[in-house]
């Protein structure tokens with residue numbers, strides 16, 4: 368009897384150890400690969416923050432299922448970088464753009480906080496998660512409390528996601544670990560998220576300008592006539608736009624690699640959101656206000 372209990376106990380211990388050993392070795396492989404990918408890219412400066420493991424170590428960030436963990440790491444690290452650069456600068460804000468390029472804006476006094484525009488946002492976006500997160504967020508979130516300068520911080524971080532998807536495509540294609548259908552399904556999903564985020568922020572910026580033109584004419588005039596601001600805004604906007612155009616042609620190659628077809632990725636609710644938000648972003652009024660922020 369004593370022997371039997373001992374045997375059962377050892378089996379349990381053995382099974383548990385084996386399980387941990389398996390997940391640990393898979394995680395190490397993912398982490399080494401992630402470090403290699405980031406280290407070879409223009410984003411390698413972000414490895415200094417030592418937070419890569421956080422984004423790779425969850426099912427959400429698992430590279431086996433796509434680059435979501437990698438692009439989220441780049442997005443969040445750019446916030447750390449910008450916040451360090453901008454710390455203590457009350458009237459300046461910095462945005463990481465490249466390994467040797469930092470963009471800057473002068474913060475216009477008496478700017479409008481982003482929650483002010485909620486009442487005139489198009490109905491379709493009012494209760495959407497991105498609106499809740501960036502326009503109506505509680506607490507001291509930059510995208511709300513810092514108005515258009517905080518929204519630009521988020522827009523820049525999302526543009527880096529799209530640019531990294533373009534940059535890293537060659538690596539993913541030549542790496543046997545990532546060049547397989549489960550990875551490419553995740554990659555396609557990330558590229559479509561990039562488009563959706565771009566459209567949402569187009570609407571946020573344009574509504575912000577519309578609100579400013581109606582309610583705060585002085586601030587509106589100083590913003591659209593600030594060549595420094597429109598130059599920085601245009602650079603971020605154009606780089607994001609260029610990356611999305613590049614992703615469109617990359618995606619034609621990627622779709623061939625996804626054996627399960629488009630059904631799984633492009634579900635009906637997803638496509639409905641994509642089409643609705645795109646129609647709003649391409650609306651004449653949205654384009655008109657957005658054009659005021661672009662370099663003349």
Ligand SMILES: [Zn+2]
Nearest residue numbers: 442446521524
């Ligand atoms: Zn962010």
